[in-house]
Structures are given as C-alpha cells and as structure tokens.
Amino acid sequence: MREISGCGHIGIFDQSGKLYDGELVMRAIAAMHERGNGLGGGFAVYGCYPEYRDYYAFHLIFDDEHVRKEAESFLEEKFFIEYAEPIPVEQSKRLYTEKSSGINPEEERPEIVPPLLWRYFAKTQKSDSEKHISDDDYVVSMVMHINEKIDGAYVISSGKNMGVFKGVGYAEDLAEFFKIADYRGYAWVGHTRFPTNTPGWWGGAHPFTLLDWAVTHNGEISSYGINKRHLEMFGYKCTLMTDTEVMTYILDLLIRRHKLPIEIALKAVAPPFWKNIDRMPDEERELIKALRMVYGSLMVNGPFAIIFAWSRGMVGINDRIKLRPMVAGVKGERVFISSEESAIREICPEPDRVWNPRAGQPVIAELKEEPEYAVSRK
Amino acid sequence: MPFPGNKSLIQPKFRQVINKELCRRCKRCILSCGFGALKFENGVVGIAEKCVACHRCVNVCPEGAITIQFSELSYRPHSYWRPDIIEELYCQAETGGVVLASMGNEREFRSYFDHIVIDACQVTNPSIDPLREPMELRTFIGRKPDKIEVEKTHDNHYKLKTKLPRNVVLDTPIIFGGMSLGSISLQAQKALAMAAQRCGILMNSGEGGLHKELHPYAEHIIVQCASGRFGVNREYLERSAMIEIKIGQGAKPGIGGHLPGEKVTAPISETRMIPIGTDALSPAPHHDIYSIEDLRQLIFSLKEATRYEKPVCVKISAVHNVAAIASGITRAGADAIYIDGFRGGTGAAPKTVRDNVGIPIELALAAVDDQLRREGIRNQVSLIAAGGIRTAGDMIKAIGLGADAVAICTAALIALGCHMCQQCHTGNCSWGIATQRPELTRRLDPEWGAERLVNLVNAWSYELKEVLGLLGVNAVESFRGNRERLRGVGLNEVELRILGIKHAGE
Numbered sequence: 001m002r003e004i005s006g007c008g009h010i011g012i013f014d015q016s017g018k019l020y021d022g023e024l025v026m027r028a029i030a031a032m033h034e035r036g037n038g039l040g041g042g043f044a045v046y047g048c049y050p051e052y053r054d055y056y057a058f059h060l061i062f063d064d065e066h067v068r069k070e071a072e073s074f075l076e077e078k079f080f081i082e083y084a085e086p087i088p089v090e091q092s093k094r095l096y097t098e099k100s101s102g103i104n105p106e107e108e109r110p111e112i113v114p115p116l117l118w119r120y121f122a123k124t125q126k127s128d129s130e131k132h133i134s135d136d137d138y139v140v141s142m143v144m145h146i147n148e149k150i151d152g153a154y155v156i157s158s159g160k161n162m163g164v165f166k167g168v169g170y171a172e173d174l175a176e177f178f179k180i181a182d183y184r185g186y187a188w189v190g191h192t193r194f195p196t197n198t199p200g201w202w203g204g205a206h207p208f209t210l211l212d213w214a215v216t217h218n219g220e221i222s223s224y225g226i227n228k229r230h231l232e233m234f235g236y237k238c239t240l241m242t243d244t245e246v247m248t249y250i251l252d253l254l255i256r257r258h259k260l261p262i263e264i265a266l267k268a269v270a271p272p273f274w275k276n277i278d279r280m281p282d283e284e285r286e287l288i289k290a291l292r293m294v295y296g297s298l299m300v301n302g303p304f305a306i307i308f309a310w311s312r313g314m315v316g317i318n319d320r321i322k323l324r325p326m327v328a329g330v331k332g333e334r335v336f337i338s339s340e341e342s343a344i345r346e347i348c349p350e351p352d353r354v355w356n357p358r359a360g361q362p363v364i365a366e367l368k369e370e371p372e373y374a375v376s377r378k
Numbered sequence: 379m380p381f382p383g384n385k386s387l388i389q390p391k392f393r394q395v396i397n398k399e400l401c402r403r404c405k406r407c408i409l410s411c412g413f414g415a416l417k418f419e420n421g422v423v424g425i426a427e428k429c430v431a432c433h434r435c436v437n438v439c440p441e442g443a444i445t446i447q448f449s450e451l452s453y454r455p456h457s458y459w460r461p462d463i464i465e466e467l468y469c470q471a472e473t474g475g476v477v478l479a480s481m482g483n484e485r486e487f488r489s490y491f492d493h494i495v496i497d498a499c500q501v502t503n504p505s506i507d508p509l510r511e512p513m514e515l516r517t518f519i520g521r522k523p524d525k526i527e528v529e530k531t532h533d534n535h536y537k538l539k540t541k542l543p544r545n546v547v548l549d550t551p552i553i554f555g556g557m558s559l560g561s562i563s564l565q566a567q568k569a570l571a572m573a574a575q576r577c578g579i580l581m582n583s584g585e586g587g588l589h590k591e592l593h594p595y596a597e598h599i600i601v602q603c604a605s606g607r608f609g610v611n612r613e614y615l616e617r618s619a620m621i622e623i624k625i626g627q628g629a630k631p632g633i634g635g636h637l638p639g640e641k642v643t644a645p646i647s648e649t650r651m652i653p654i655g656t657d658a659l660s661p662a663p664h665h666d667i668y669s670i671e672d673l674r675q676l677i678f679s680l681k682e683a684t685r686y687e688k689p690v691c692v693k694i695s696a697v698h699n700v701a702a703i704a705s706g707i708t709r710a711g712a713d714a715i716y717i718d719g720f721r722g723g724t725g726a727a728p729k730t731v732r733d734n735v736g737i738p739i740e741l742a743l744a745a746v747d748d749q750l751r752r753e754g755i756r757n758q759v760s761l762i763a764a765g766g767i768r769t770a771g772d773m774i775k776a777i778g779l780g781a782d783a784v785a786i787c788t789a790a791l792i793a794l795g796c797h798m799c800q801q802c803h804t805g806n807c808s809w810g811i812a813t814q815r816p817e818l819t820r821r822l823d824p825e826w827g828a829e830r831l832v833n834l835v836n837a838w839s840y841e842l843k844e845v846l847g848l849l850g851v852n853a854v855e856s857f858r859g860n861r862e863r864l865r866g867v868g869l870n871e872v873e874l875r876i877l878g879i880k881h882a883g884e
C-alpha cells in the first residue's frame with residue numbers, strides 16, 4: 001500500500017554560512033502543530049559534524065541488535081569506519097501519537113517505542129573491481145543494498161557533515177527526543193506529518209535523503225507510478241512506496257547524475273505549460289521542449305510543495321498549478337521556506353520580505369561564503 | 379459444389395422487412411444497395427441471401443419503411459456445433475476455398491479493457507477541472523535520449539547542447555492507422571487526411587502509395603513501406619511526417635495481402651504503380667527482411683534516403699513473443715513501434731487466420747512496455763497501440779498501460795458511416811468506404827467525413843482530459859505507463875502480473 005500524507009514543513013538557510021542551533025526550527029515546526037497528527041516528524045541539519053566533515057555520516061535505524069550486527073558487518077566490509085555510536089537521545093522524553101480525534105485523548109495516546117538509532121562516520125573501502133566507481137555512486141549502491149536486502153535496517157541519512165533525525169511522534173516531541181537544540185548548522189529543515197494511514201515506521205518519516213540530499217514534501221504525487229518506473233530504468237529501487245522517496249531520486253538523477261543545473265532540473269520536475277513554451281524565445285523554447293520530451297516521465301504531477309536541501313543550497317518549489325501552500329521569506333542572508341507564514345513570523349517577526357512564490361517557480365538559496373566551522377556539538 | 383437444384387445450403391442471415399403501406403416505391407433503396415439485395419416486383423422485394431445488414435437502404439428510405447431482422451430459421455440448438463460453424467463448413471464444401479472475412483477477430487475472447495478500471499482523486503489530492511485549468515495532451519513520437527546536456531550562453535542563460543533525434547508531434551495521442559487506397563476508397567482516405575490535418579495528428583497511407591490528391595496533407599501522413607513495396611519511391615518517402623515499415627497486421631499476422639485485379643482501377647493503378655486490372659500481391663514476409671539485422675538495414679536505408687529527417691516506425695502484429703521482438707526492433711534503430719492486436723481490422727483476411735492468430739493488444743502492450751523498461755530502452759522508442767481500440771476508455775487504458783499513442787482504424791471507419799457488416803472483401807460497400815466502385819465511392823463526401831472524424835477525435839480528447847483531471851494530473855505524460863492508477867476487476871493472478879496492475883481493492 002502506498003502511503004499518502006499531508007504535512008507542514010520549514011526550511012531555513014543561511015547564505016553566509018553562519019551556524020545557528022536547532023531551536024529556531026523547533027519553534028517554527030511547533031507553530032504548525034495542526035499540520036501533523038503525531039505520526040511522523042523529522043529534521044535535517046547541514047554543518048553539524050565539522051570534525052568528521054570528510055567522512056560519510058550514516059544515520060541508521062535497526063529493528064533489533066541482531067539486525068544491527070548484520071548491518072554493521074556489511075558496513076565494516078564496505079567502509080572504513082572511523083567512529084560509531086548510538087545517536088544521543090533524551091531518554092526521559094516520551095513519544096506519543098494521537099490515535100484519533102478521541103473524546104478522551106489522554107487514554108487514546110499510545111506510547112511509541114523507538115528503534116535502535118546509530119550513526120557511523122566512514123570512508124569508502126572499495127575492492128579492486130569497484131575502483132572505477134565514484135565515491136558517491138558507491139555510497140548510493142550500498143545504501144540501496146542495506147535498504148533493500150537487510151531486513152530491519154534502514155539508512156536515514158548518508159551525506160557528509162549533515163544528518164537527519166526523524167521518527168514517529170509529533171515533530172516538536174521528536175526535536176526534544178533527539179536534542180535538536182544541541183546541534184548547530186547553517187541549514188535546517190523541519191517536517192511534521194499527517195499521514196492518512198498508519199505505517200508507524202520511523203524510516204517513513206521525512207526528510208528523505210540520499211547522500212547529502214534531503215527532501216521534505218507536502219503533497220501527493222499523482223504521477224508516482226510512472227516516475228517510479230522511469231527511475232527503475234536508471235537503477236533506482238523505490239522500496240518505501242512513498243512519494244518523497246521518488247522525489248529524492250528524481251533530483252539525484254537529474255542533478256547529480258545527468259549534471260543538469262538545478263534551475264533546469266526543476267523545469268523538468270515542474271515544467272511550464274505548452275501554451276507558455278510556445279511563446280518563448282527560440283533558444284529557451286527548444287531547451288524546455290527537449291526537457292519535456294526527454295524527461296516527461298519524471299515530471300512530478302499532482303499537488304506538492306517540496307523543500308530540498310544539499311550541502312550548498314536549499315530550494316523550495318510547488319507543483320505547476322500550486323495546489324499546496326508555500327511561503328518564502330528573507331531576512332538579511334537568511335532565507336525561509338515554509339508551509340505557513342506564521343511559522344516564519346514565529347522565528348523571524350520582521351522579515352525583509354515575505355511572498356507567495358508562483359506555481360512552479362522555485363525559491364533558491366545558495367551558500368555565498370564557506371560555512372563557519374566552529375565545533376557544533378556542545 | 380452447391381446442392382442439387384443449384385441452391386446453396388447456406389441460409390440467409392438477415393431479411394429485409396418492407397412495410398408496404400409506408401413504401402412509396404421510389405426505389406432509392408434498390409439503387410443504393412451495393413450488394414444488389416433488393417429488387418422491384420410489384421413493389422420492393424428483398425433478396426435475403428444477399429443482404430449483409432449494412433443498413434444503407436434503411437438509411438436512405440425517406441419513409442422509414444425498411445427494417446433488417448435476423449433470419450428466423452432455427453437450427454436444433456447445439457453448444458458446440460453452432461450455426462456459424464455449420465455454415466462455414468457448407469461454404470467450404472461448396473467452394474473448396476479459404477473463407478474470407480473482414481474487420482477484426484469476432485470471437486468472444488476476453489476483452490481486458492473491459493476488466494480494467496481507473497483511479498480518481500478523493501480528499502488527499504484534488505482533482506483538476508479541465509474546463510478551468512490547462513490540460514496537456516501534446517505527444518511526441520520518436521526516439522528520445524537518456525538525458526540532455528545544456529550549456530551556458532554568454533548572457534548567463536542555458537541552451538540545449540544535445541541534438542535530439544527527429545520526433546513528430548501529435549496534438550492528441552491518436553493516429554489514424556494504416557488503411558490503403560484499395561482497401562478503402564480515395565474519398566475515405568481524403569476524409570482521414572483532412573481530419574488529421576485539422577486535429578494536428580497523423581493518418582497512415584497504408585500500403586499502396588499516396589494518391590496525388592493527398593499530397594497537400596503530407597505533413598500529417600505516415601507513409602507505409604510494406605512487403606509489396608507498392609508506390610514506394612524517394613518522393614513518396616519524403617512526402618510524409620513519418621515512415622512505417624509494415625511487418626504485420628493484427629488481423630492477419632504472418633500473411634501478406636491480395637488486392638484483386640478488379641479493384642485495381644485507374645487511381646489505384648497510378649498510386650500503386652501497377653497496370654490496371656492486375657492483382658496486387660503483397661508477400662507474406664518482406665523478401666529483404668529474413669532476420670532482425672535485415673530490418674536494421676531497411677530502417678537505415680529509409681533514414682539515409684530521407685536524410686534522417688523522418689522517424690521510422692515498425693508495425694508488427696501482436697504475437698506470442700512480441701516483447702522480445704519489440705526489443706530487437708528498438709535495438710535495430712526504429713523510432714517507434716506500432717503494435718497491432720488481434721482485434722485489428724482488415725479489408726480481407728482468411729477467416730481462420732483472423733479469428734485464431736495473434737494475441738490481445740492489452741497483454742502485448744503491457745509485456746512490451748515492461749520488457750523495454752527492464753532493458754532500460756523504453757525511452758528510445760515510442761509505442762503505438764492498436765488493434766481493438768473502440769472508445770476513449772480503451773484509449774485511456776492503453777495509455778495507462780504504457781502506450782505513447784493509440785491508432786484507430788475500425789472506429790474511424792464507423793465514424794465515416796461503416797455499419798460493421800464485415801463485407802469489405804467483397805468491394806460492395808454501400809457506404810462508399812471499402813469499395814472502389816465509382817457509383818458507391820462518390821456517396822462519401824470527404825468534407826462530411828472529415829467533420830465527423832474531427833468530432834470523434836475531439837470527443838475522445840475531451841474525455842481523455844476529463845480523466846486526466848479526475849486523476850489529478852494535467853499532462854498526459856504523467857499518466858502514460860502509470861499503472862499504479864489502473865486496477866483489474868475479475869482477472870486472475872497471471873493476467874494481473876502480465877498487465878502489471880493490482881486487483882481492485884488492493
């Protein structure tokens with residue numbers, strides 16, 4: 001069964017590379033409490049592991065110790081692991097989910113038991129026959145392997161100097177559970193979820209990631225079936241049956257593997273209408289026409305607002321007819337992308353500018369300076 | 379051998395019932411019957427054994443005095459030795475020949491289209507109203523690369539660096555399939571060409587050259603290069619939007635064609651480039667294609683001859699191994715594959731072949747689309763599904779299963795007035811469609827026909843837009859091959875696996 005959900009999300013990006021802690025994103029996501037139902041929340045942070053910035057930071061979840069052993073022996077075979085530890089959590093924090101709109105909510109709140117949460121800082125360890133594969137491609141195939149072949153293990157994030165913390169529960173509770181306020185980063189993404197069925201699985205929360213890509217998503221991809229089938233031709237395995245996973249892979253294919261500039265890749269994801277393309281100047285028309293011809297199966301159709309981030313930037317974009325909310329704001333070098341203006345105002349009461357981006361028009365924030373690398377973990 | 383007394387044992391299937399009180403003896407019905415099934419003897423009298431139920435007389439009668447009914451002669455019921463089988467045996471015993479038939483497979487095989495249902499948006503995503511929002515059907519037929527490359531221009535914009543292979547554009551994913559001049563009349567072909575031009579789609583010349591009256595519509599014509607090579611020369615190839623190599627036809631996979639000499643009239647002689655009155659025989663195979671590498675040579679010969687400006691499509695009938703064949707055709711360099719299912723029509727085929735050879739288009743299409751995806755080459759070729767597309771519903775489901783476009787023939791002829799009497803092979807079509815008799819062909823006004831075809835294509839396009847809207851997408855490519863949005867009802871696990879869809883409720 002493919003899961004579908006509504007949600008709220010917020011992205012904060014500091015274009016000067018200045019680090020700030022997770023309290024902002026916590027407050028912003030708490031302001032959008034009504035957009036979640038306690039069945040999932042999560043955060044991505046960039047710049048949080050400066051001391052391991054040259055290592056792939058793997059965040060994994062395991063069902064039990066047995067699976068952890070199995071996955072670790074695979075990781076040890078494929079990677080040189082510099083450091084491994086359980087992800088620190090606030091043990092006293094209890095996570096709940098809202099079971100229904102219940103008359104007696106206190107009784108109706110089942111407690112959530114977290115899975116095993118671990119992180120590994122590692123470099124690739126390729127065999128002779130794998131030497132020709134780029135590090136990133138190598139990591140992608142290993143992530144695919146773990147997610148697909150090792151039952152009960154799942155890679156939450158796999159980029160450098162970034163991490164994703166996500167799970168089942170209300171986003172603001174998860175923020176306390178993961179001690180989000182203790183991390184510092186130049187870019188943050190937060191997400192709260194309202195799934196319409198109850199998978200109750202930690203891997204199913206947002207953000208979804210691959211390498212340093214992190215994607216959060218509010219919407220339902222009506223073109224899911226064909227997006228998935230097209231991606232499969234390029235070796236992606238859509239194991240999670242979620243829309244957001246597909247979005248992550250599409251961006252990876254277009255931007256990392258096909259090397260399209262981000263603004264061009266976004267034109268493939270949410271292309272202009274033919275009636276507008278037909279009126280464009282020759283060069284632009286030929287380009288957009290070619291994008292639609294070649295990448296028609298990757299057009300993401302249906303209501304969505306997505307925020308995706310990578311180590312050097314963050315983008316927010318809506319579907320072609322803006323069927324989900326997305327608001328953007330700017331204050332100095334700091335860019336905000338959110339489901340609601342209230343979340344932006346909560347953490348930045350007087351932004352320089354707040355606007356509603358038009359359908360299919362991306363908001364792009366990129367690093368103008370190198371990020372500040374102070375030790376971020378207190 | 380007829381029975382002693384020279385009377386055939388084959389019983390009339392229909393009889394004309396003429397209301398003598400209403401009939402005012404104008405004789406229009408007699409004049410208009412292409413089959414000579416009415417005569418005047420103190421009033422209009424039907425000749426039941428000649429009546430094919432084409433309804434032309436019913437239509438022209440100003441008084442509404444004629445109806446056609448099934449012949450009431452009953453056989454003793456037998457579920458196995460049915461009347462149609464008994465009569466087929468009589469026919470062969472009388473003639474010693476192959477029983478001919480027209481149009482597509484008539485047997486009651488399962489129609490998978492009728493067991494597929496479509497999803498719709500409710501609550502979690504909004505449906506889109508096609509009357510208020512743009513809904514895009516534009517479709518490109520031709521080879522597409524895996525990816526494109528761009529480069530920066532001096533003013534900091536991007537421009538396309540990759541040179542894309544030639545594609546043809548369809549304003550809506552519908553094509554009029556191949557029906558040759560010979561199998562249908564010039565008037566019918568003209569109606570198709572005019573409608574194709576007005577709808578921004580394509581019509582297919584069929585085998586038999588391109589009559590000069592169709593030259594103005596060249597940009598909307600697929601020219602066919604079939605095993606007889608009738609009418610093929612360089613000008614013919616260049617006067618087209620796309621070239622199609624016809625290997626097979628859904629109604630008669632693996633066999634050729636035979637246009638009898640009496641149908642080779644002056645216009646046909648001219649376009650086929652054969653003398654008047656000679657039989658036009660298309661061999662069963664192309665005698666220069668005995669294997670896939672030979673097909674590759676023909677594909678590239680045609681591309682060379684047209685300076686790579688025309689996409690080359692290969693038309694095959696849906697047979698058991700269709701997926702592997704399609705993969706080979708893709709690798710041989712074709713830009714599009716036209717798959718013709720066993721419901722596809724014909725102007726004449728042996729009845730045994732029409733009714734027993736080939737497989738349903740739904741299964742063939744799903745298998746081909748899957749195979750090409752497994753091999754990572756689906757984007758290199760466009761798939762055109764044909765052979766039994768009856769309605770917009772069938773078209774929509776074919777697109778959902780993976781077709782880039784559908785081709786229609788029988789449905790288009792019905793729009794031109796065809797009543798499915800299935801007598802095309804006799805050349806007596808009272809509606810002026812499947813005949814070359816001038817007194818019959820002149821009944822079909824190309825302008826009238828074109829209007830009806832445009833209506834049909836527009837109606838299907840509206841219906842497609844409506845369904846895309848309720849699926850919550852606003853471009854046809856977001857539904858193409860999106861089998862997640864289809865479900866089967868009453869299909870078994872093997873059928874569902876081949877179609878690549880889940881059962882309703884899953």
